Amino acid sequence: MKNEKEKMIYSDVTINAMAYINQNYGDASITAAEVAEHVGVTSSWLSTKFKTETGIRVNDFINNVRIENAKKMFQDKEYMVYEVSEKTGFTSSQYFSKIFKEYTGLTPNQYRRKLLAGE
Secondary structure (H helix, E strand, O other): OOOHHHHOOOOHHHHHHHHHHHHHOOOOOOOHHHHHHHHOOOHHHHHHHHHHHHOOOHHHHHHHHHHHHHHHHHOOOOOOHHHHHHHOOOOOHHHHHHHHHHHHOOOHHHHHHHHHOOO
């Protein structure tokens, strides 16, 4: 997450939206509309504000948070890909693998092998 100085460039709405996403990323049903409702604005207003302030869409931020948490979970060798997928809010292992590769350049199994190899 951002340091305190970087946080100051965001509005309270964006900060609250980020916090809500960070707390609820494991819920597969989380949407930009739900985040907007939680922070008390319309979905279109949040989408515009969030993109203007962060440079990315709300849904991309949700996926980024999910992937970053998935990467942390892969450090624990006990989790299978489908378990990481479920715990990080993805509705299917296939979709998780697709998004994971988009964000990291590696499939989940390739990422795990890289971790195990100590790279």
